[in-house]
Amino acid sequence: MSFGLAAMKKESVAVVIITNGPGELSTWVRPVVDNLNQINDSLKGKKKYDFTIRLVLVPCPNSTGKEFEVAKSWKKFELVTKAKTFWNLLILPSAFASWPKKGIVIFLGGDQFWSILLAKRLGYINITYAEWISRWPQWTNIIAAMNGKVKKLLPKKYRYKCTIIGDLMADIKFNSEVSLKNQGKKYIALLPGSKKSKLSVGIPFFLEMADHIADKNNNIDFIIPIAPTTNKNEYLFFQSDKNPIANYYSSKIKTIKNISNSIFDNVIETSKNTKIYLINKHPCYEVLKECDLAITTVGANTAELAAIALPMIVVLPTQHLNVMNSWDGIWGIIGKIPFINKLLTLIIKNWNLKSKKFFSWPNIKARKLIVPERIGDISPKQIAKEAEFLMNNLENLQNIKDNLLKQRGENGAVKKLAYIIFESIKKLS
Numbered sequence: 001m002s003f004g005l006a007a008m009k010k011e012s013v014a015v016v017i018i019t020n021g022p023g024e025l026s027t028w029v030r031p032v033v034d035n036l037n038q039i040n041d042s043l044k045g046k047k048k049y050d051f052t053i054r055l056v057l058v059p060c061p062n063s064t065g066k067e068f069e070v071a072k073s074w075k076k077f078e079l080v081t082k083a084k085t086f087w088n089l090l091i092l093p094s095a096f097a098s099w100p101k102k103g104i105v106i107f108l109g110g111d112q113f114w115s116i117l118l119a120k121r122l123g124y125i126n127i128t129y130a131e132w133i134s135r136w137p138q139w140t141n142i143i144a145a146m147n148g149k150v151k152k153l154l155p156k157k158y159r160y161k162c163t164i165i166g167d168l169m170a171d172i173k174f175n176s177e178v179s180l181k182n183q184g185k186k187y188i189a190l191l192p193g194s195k196k197s198k199l200s201v202g203i204p205f206f207l208e209m210a211d212h213i214a215d216k217n218n219n220i221d222f223i224i225p226i227a228p229t230t231n232k233n234e235y236l237f238f239q240s241d242k243n244p245i246a247n248y249y250s251s252k253i254k255t256i257k258n259i260s261n262s263i264f265d266n267v268i269e270t271s272k273n274t275k276i277y278l279i280n281k282h283p284c285y286e287v288l289k290e291c292d293l294a295i296t297t298v299g300a301n302t303a304e305l306a307a308i309a310l311p312m313i314v315v316l317p318t319q320h321l322n323v324m325n326s327w328d329g330i331w332g333i334i335g336k337i338p339f340i341n342k343l344l345t346l347i348i349k350n351w352n353l354k355s356k357k358f359f360s361w362p363n364i365k366a367r368k369l370i371v372p373e374r375i376g377d378i379s380p381k382q383i384a385k386e387a388e389f390l391m392n393n394l395e396n397l398q399n400i401k402d403n404l405l406k407q408r409g410e411n412g413a414v415k416k417l418a419y420i421i422f423e424s425i426k427k428l429s
Contacts, residue, residue: 011050011100011101011102011428011429012050012051013049013050013051013052013100013102013103013104013425013428013429014051014054014099014100014102014103014104014122014124015036015051015052015053015054015103015104015106015421015425016054016056016103016104016105016106016118016122016124017029017033017053017054017055017056017105017106017108018056018058018105018109018110018114018115018118019055019056019057019067019108019109019110020057020058020059020060020067020083020109020110021060021067021109021299021300022066022070022194022227022228022229022282022300023109023299023300023301023303023304024108024109024110024300025067025071025109026228026282027168027169027172027283027304027307028108028109028129028168029055029071029108029109030074030076031168031171031414032106032108032168032417032418032421033053033076033077034076035414035415035417035418036053036418036421036422037053037076038418039418039419039422040422049422049425049426049429050429051425051429052078052079052100053076053077054078054079054080054081055071055077055079055080055081056081056086056089056118057071057080057081057082057083057086058083058086058109058110058111058114059083059084059086059110059114060083060109060110060111065083065195065229066228066230067083067229068080068082068083070228070229079096079097081096086114089118090117090118090121093121093122099122101123102124102428102429103122103124103125103428104124104125104126104127104421104424104425104428105118105119105122105125105126105127106126106127106128106129106421107126107127107128107129108129112128112130112134112135112136112140113135113136115128116136116139116140120139125141125142125424125428126139126140126141126142127143127144127420127421127424128140128142128143128144129144129146129165129168129417130143130144130145130146130150130162131146131150131167131168132146132150132364132365133150133153134150134153134154134158134162137154137155137158137161137162140161141161142161142163142424143158143161143163144162144163144165144413144416144417144420145162145163145164145165146164146165146166146167146168146409146413147164147166147167147409147410148164150162150164151164163416163420165412165413165416165417165420166409166411166412166413166416167307167409167410167413168414168417169303169304169306169307169408169409170307170408170409170410170411170413171411171412171413171414171415172283172285172304172307172308173285180287180290180291184219185219185220185221186219186220186221186391187220187221187222187223187290187291187292187293188210188213188220188221188222188223188291188292188293188294188295188387188391189222189223189224189225189288189291189293189294189295189296189310190206190209190210190222190223190224190294190295190296191224191225191294191295191296191297191305192205192206192224192297193299194227194229194230194299194301195229195230196234196238198297198299199230199235199238200238200243200320201245201320202238202297203235203238203239203243203246204238204239204243204245204246204248204249204251205249205315205317205380206295206380207239207249207251207252207253207270207274207276208249208251208380208381209380209381209383209384209387210222210251210270210274210276210384211250211251211270211272211274211380212380212381212384213384213387214272214274214275215272216388217388217391220391221275221277222274222275222276222277223264223278223279223287223291224268224276224277224278224279225278225279225281225282225283225284225287226265226278226279226280226282227282228280228282232256232278235253235256235268236253236256239252239253240252248319249380251271251272251274252270252271253268253269253270253271254269254270254271254273255268255269256268256278257269259277263279263281263287264277264278264279265278265279265280265281266278266280283304285304285308288305288308288310289308289310291310292311292391292397293311293312293313293387293390293391293397294310294311294312294313295312295313295315295383295387296312296313296314296315297314297315297316298314298316298359298360300361302314302360302361302362302371303361303362306360306361306362306365306371306404306407306408307408309401309404309405309408310401310404311371311390311397311400311401311404312360312371312372313371313372313374313386313387313390314359314360314371314372314373314374315373315374315375315378315383316373316374316375317376317378318376318377318378319377319378358373359373359375360373362403362404362407365407366403366407370400370403370404370407371400371403371404372386374386
């Protein structure tokens, strides 16, 4: 943001960003904010515009509850509000801050309806980044679409509001100096999740799976990029007897040690002597892009992996579905109610899973199976065997990579969206 005597002569504009989970926060919100500030900073003197950037976190089952601390630590926002206070903000905005007369509410994650509600409440215009569909075009002022398919889905009378900007995920930047390739080693990235409901299953499941792979493959190393919303202490907790699900699996963490002079921060050693390297930097795409394969839970992380064209196996062990109340939309919120959660488990197992619905973003986007999804009563040993097969069949891995590359949207979306926001600021100033 840019402030100063020259800038203050123009009327201040509020830029309010709506978002939800850790993936959207790091891959959508932060790059757009950085580009918006760069555009304004490139102007000189009186040409600069006075605006404040505020972040509003909204209720979402895919959030971890730690997004507030992460966003605050970036020091990029004048105001950050927690998801649990969203309804209070909607009812009485003045209790949180003074709001300029003019402003923009921008949807960058969560449910599009939340941004519509807040924009109407504040009397601001609304900009929606539509990745798959724009759900409320009649109440949206500007629609920034990922591709032409989004625009075609709009009723004709609203298409004039829509500009195709490309895929925000396609603008991920890498540090080309990072390289893991050494001594003929291969690397598998493990992504067990970032929230408690997923970690309670993912950590014991993934630990045992890594042990099975390492047992016959000395040339494979494992990497876990730790999300900013979790930490190594949670890994210790969820592999212990304090987590009932851990009793279903054989592997435990023997030690977690710090590492010096390395791109990695810690190393886990399992009870079966498998080493798994942890990296706290987020996002860490420059490390992930060096991996040969990822094994991941469902969620926004599948979109991030697809954006860097990293082949993946997506797993959802439904034998523990009753604790994985991390579904999208209203189902995830309702699923937190114990009785309804059990009912949802039954419904999902007997209808949703049998309907062959896709769970990973690359498959949803392609409308066909381009990355393996293993959903059901699966075991770590089964997934380990499939991972070994792929690691030993480079042609299969390359086919997955090529299909992921075909699904990527056009580059430049972040800058285009930042300019759309900036032009709106100019008109309001």
